[in-house]
Amino acid sequence: MKAKGFLAIVLHAHLPYVRHPELEWSLEELWLYEAITETYLPLLRIFDAFEREQIPCRLTMSITPTLGSMLQDQLLIERYLRHLDKMIDLCEKELERTRWQPEFYPLAQMYYQFYTEAKTDFCKRFSGDLVQAFAAFQDKGLVEIIASCATHGFLPLMDHAQAVDAQIAVGANWYREQFNRDPVGFWLPECGYALGVERSLQRHGIKYVITDTHGVLHSVPRPRYAVYAPVLHQVGVAFFGRDVESSKQVWSASEGYPGDFVYRDFYRDIGYDLDYDYVRPYLYSDYRGHTGIKYYRITGIEGEKLPYCPKVAREKAAEHAGNFMFNREKQVEYLAKHMDREPIIVAPYDAELFGHWWFEGPQWLDFLVRKIAFDQKTIKLITPGEYLERHRINQVVQPSVSSWGNNGYNEVWLDDSNEWIYRHLSVMAKEMVQLANIEAGDEIIKRALSAAARQVLLAQSSDWAFIMQTGTMVDYAVYRTNLHIQRFNLLKQQIMDGCIDLEFLETVESQDNLFPNLDYRVFRQASVNDKGVNHAWQLTSIVSQK
Amino acid sequence: MRDNLPPVPVKYGQSYLVSLVKNIHWLYVFWELAPEEIDLVGEGRMILRLFKGKEPIQQQIMADVTITDSFGSQYLYLAEPGQFYQVQLAVVNSREVVPLLSSNLVFTPFGKVSDQEDTKWASVDELYQEYSGCLTMDTVSSPELSYMSSYQLQRKSLYQPKVDLTVETELIIYGKVTPGAMVYVQGEPITVNEEGSFSLRYALSDGTLILPIKAVAPNGMQTQTTVPVISRETY
Numbered sequence: 001m002k003a004k005g006f007l008a009i010v011l012h013a014h015l016p017y018v019r020h021p022e023l024e025w026s027l028e029e030l031w032l033y034e035a036i037t038e039t040y041l042p043l044l045r046i047f048d049a050f051e052r053e054q055i056p057c058r059l060t061m062s063i064t065p066t067l068g069s070m071l072q073d074q075l076l077i078e079r080y081l082r083h084l085d086k087m088i089d090l091c092e093k094e095l096e097r098t099r100w101q102p103e104f105y106p107l108a109q110m111y112y113q114f115y116t117e118a119k120t121d122f123c124k125r126f127s128g129d130l131v132q133a134f135a136a137f138q139d140k141g142l143v144e145i146i147a148s149c150a151t152h153g154f155l156p157l158m159d160h161a162q163a164v165d166a167q168i169a170v171g172a173n174w175y176r177e178q179f180n181r182d183p184v185g186f187w188l189p190e191c192g193y194a195l196g197v198e199r200s201l202q203r204h205g206i207k208y209v210i211t212d213t214h215g216v217l218h219s220v221p222r223p224r225y226a227v228y229a230p231v232l233h234q235v236g237v238a239f240f241g242r243d244v245e246s247s248k249q250v251w252s253a254s255e256g257y258p259g260d261f262v263y264r265d266f267y268r269d270i271g272y273d274l275d276y277d278y279v280r281p282y283l284y285s286d287y288r289g290h291t292g293i294k295y296y297r298i299t300g301i302e303g304e305k306l307p308y309c310p311k312v313a314r315e316k317a318a319e320h321a322g323n324f325m326f327n328r329e330k331q332v333e334y335l336a337k338h339m340d341r342e343p344i345i346v347a348p349y350d351a352e353l354f355g356h357w358w359f360e361g362p363q364w365l366d367f368l369v370r371k372i373a374f375d376q377k378t379i380k381l382i383t384p385g386e387y388l389e390r391h392r393i394n395q396v397v398q399p400s401v402s403s404w405g406n407n408g409y410n411e412v413w414l415d416d417s418n419e420w421i422y423r424h425l426s427v428m429a430k431e432m433v434q435l436a437n438i439e440a441g442d443e444i445i446k447r448a449l450s451a452a453a454r455q456v457l458l459a460q461s462s463d464w465a466f467i468m469q470t471g472t473m474v475d476y477a478v479y480r481t482n483l484h485i486q487r488f489n490l491l492k493q494q495i496m497d498g499c500i501d502l503e504f505l506e507t508v509e510s511q512d513n514l515f516p517n518l519d520y521r522v523f524r525q526a527s528v529n530d531k532g533v534n535h536a537w538q539l540t541s542i543v544s545q546k
Numbered sequence: 547m548r549d550n551l552p553p554v555p556v557k558y559g560q561s562y563l564v565s566l567v568k569n570i571h572w573l574y575v576f577w578e579l580a581p582e583e584i585d586l587v588g589e590g591r592m593i594l595r596l597f598k599g600k601e602p603i604q605q606q607i608m609a610d611v612t613i614t615d616s617f618g619s620q621y622l623y624l625a626e627p628g629q630f631y632q633v634q635l636a637v638v639n640s641r642e643v644v645p646l647l648s649s650n651l652v653f654t655p656f657g658k659v660s661d662q663e664d665t666k667w668a669s670v671d672e673l674y675q676e677y678s679g680c681l682t683m684d685t686v687s688s689p690e691l692s693y694m695s696s697y698q699l700q701r702k703s704l705y706q707p708k709v710d711l712t713v714e715t716e717l718i719i720y721g722k723v724t725p726g727a728m729v730y731v732q733g734e735p736i737t738v739n740e741e742g743s744f745s746l747r748y749a750l751s752d753g754t755l756i757l758p759i760k761a762v763a764p765n766g767m768q769t770q771t772t773v774p775v776i777s778r779e780t781y
Contacts, residue, residue: 156567157567159564159650194567194653195653202674202678214655217659218655218656218657218658218659218660219656220656220660220662221660221662221663221665222659222660222663232668232670232673233673234673234677235673235674235677236672236673236676236677236678238670388670392670392671393669394669394670395665395666396666396667396668396673400628400655400656400657401567401654401655401656402655408569408655409567409568409569409655410566410567410568410569411572414568419574419576419619422564422566423558423564423576423578423619424554424555426562426564426576427558427560430562482554483551485554486551486553486554487551489552489554490550490551490552493552504550
């Protein structure tokens with residue numbers, strides 16, 4: 001029986017570039033270690049199982065260049081393994097401490113296995129290179145990996161078209177280097193779209209992007225199929241819109257699956273619960289923080305928490321996967337009656353939701369893929385790229401300026417907590433475009449120019465403005481923004497003076513070592529003529545009658 | 547190493563004016579006037595002038611907001627969603643308004659489901675090839691946005707033409723519709739004569755002008771749309 005519709009699950013894996021060789025320990029590097037252990041390794045394990053068991057799986061995943069670069073960085077790999085050793089050490093102590101506590105001892109055993117398995121899988125099963133591990137699953141057809149911006153810059157708030165182009169160009173080039181193919185899809189950071197972005201996407205060969213619901217729904221003219229089919233911008237780039245129903249079931253803090261009371265409580269961590277001196281050797285600062293070892297379930301909105309029970313949680317994950325699938329079946333059955341083609345339900349999520357924020361998330365995903373494969377015939381998994389291959393004729397519209405940030409536009413990244421950065425980012429981008437016109441007379445100048453370009457890209461990470469707005473680690477975000485502004489300005493001055501401080505250049509290159517092959521000329525003015533746009537519209541005069 | 551870095555500047559000593567869209571109704575604007583341009587202000591009053599529209603000849607003044615500093619930022623309210631906007635920093639004196647800087651052009655979110663139902667369908671390959679075939683070595687401007695450098699207003703041309711020649715073009719659109727029907731051009735209602743005829747004139751500059759023209763029957767139930775597409779190139 002032919003499927004009536006499709007489900008495209010898109011996992012966006014991203015972390016900002018955080019690497020501090022100048023420090024012995026960095027609290028912010030912990031973001032990477034947690035994500036590897038709790039999200040990326042579990043995802044790889046389920047892909048591995050799907051491959052071995054020949055479970056039909058078609059998922060879509062973005063891996064940003066900043067995350068990918070960190071995953072392949074030798075210093076960070078060594079530090080990650082050091083972190084795992086500490087966690088295993090802590091787990092051994094926990095096994096000892098909870099030996100006579102029957103409600104917690106099995107959990108201590110679970111964590112011990114969790115961390116020892118992480119080390120084995122990281123080193124042996126996936127050979128220490130998770131990017132290539134994901135690439136292998138792409139080559140085997142389980143996942144379509146899509147590209148993203150160089151440093152996750154928020155494109156709608158870049159006033160220089162060349163800055164937009166550089167973010168996309170560097171991101172697409174990194175993708176080609178890693179995955180040995182041209183990117184088909186592209187993850188717009190924060191699903192942020194503004195007019196003009198499509199031109200850069202098209203120039204770099206991108207065939208589709210994903211926006212939030214209203215990015216497509218508010219298109220002009222009105223999309224005939226709402227978000228259940230892609231729309232085309234007149235330059236040829238397709239836009240897929242996020243489905244609201246499938247989003248809510250997973251993302252909603254109040255109604256979504258992750259909030260179920262039997263799931264593990266993220267906030268009850270032994271880093272806060274146990275004696276300070278006991279946990280201090282395993283913390284990354286003098287302040288209490290998360291270790292990753294958590295013994296309680298959410299239990300309820302208030303009141304005492306009950307011990308976590310993995311078996312019950314796993315059954316719940318299976319139940320939720322079945323529920324999600326059931327809802328998608330009903331959704332597709334309804335949509336298929338009103339559409340003259342199969343609907344596609346696009347369900348994008350941050351990858352780190354699965355496993356890090358929602359511990360049972362990878363299990364849910366595992367169950368979901370299996371259930372879709374064997375328990376029903378109404379829906380099939382697909383990637384947006386494959387859907388475009390099936391349906392190459394689509395409605396031409398102008399999508400709406402939009403993002404998936406709170407309230408749907410740009411205000412998360414532009415409010416009184418972070419508006420100050422844009423003056424500096426704008427001037428940096430403008431000056432980098434000017435610097436890019438220099439023909440470097442020697443290798444040192446070329447390196448300095450590329451280092452300057454790298455500073456611009458790093459300053460543009462949307463993560464800093466986001467962190468400032470959410471008020472979590474504001475000092476660090478401000479520090480990073482200022483650092484890159486300062487480094488850029490000093491490099492610029494030295495370039496203009498024709499006198500490069502080699503020691504400074506080498507320090508900057510070694511500390512901010514992503515994109516080692518970056519060519520500063522990517523900031524040169526793009527060569528795109530206005531004539532191209534609307535050309536398709538020149539061919540026909542459109543008449544419609546109602 | 548951090549101690550040897552220059553401090554983050556408060557000002558850059560350059561002139562710039564930048565507009566960033568915050569959401570449907572708010573625009574964030576920041577600016578700085580270089581010292582040599584502050585002198586141009588003199589005794590005049592500085593304003594931020596908000597324009598709606600893409601082409602300078604068609605832009606409408608939406609608001610003038612007085613500013614007192616040659617360096618600062620401001621949020622401006624945007625009454626209409628789904629529009630092009632641009633901001634100018636100008637000096638108002640007793641005789642005239644003198645523009646000093648122009649910001650980049652921005653386009654705001656539509657903010658709602660469109661009531662335009664006309665559909666055009668195309669294949670990915672068709673559009674991709676047609677668009678790629680038009681790439682030439684030229685400006686960076688997007689087809690929707692023309693980013694104006696804040697220096698353009700003051701830049702003097704180095705080329706001195708031997709003969710002065712200026713050519714302008716105007717487009718005349720005229721037609722007829724059922725008497726009593728409404729006609730909208732680019733979404734805006736136009737005047738229709740009693741017998742149903744209408745005409746309008748547009749300044750035509752280089753580039754492509756798309757003019758969706760929609761007629762709505764007197765009973766409001768039927769509509770018909772035609773979209774003339776006009777291109778002008780200058781060689």
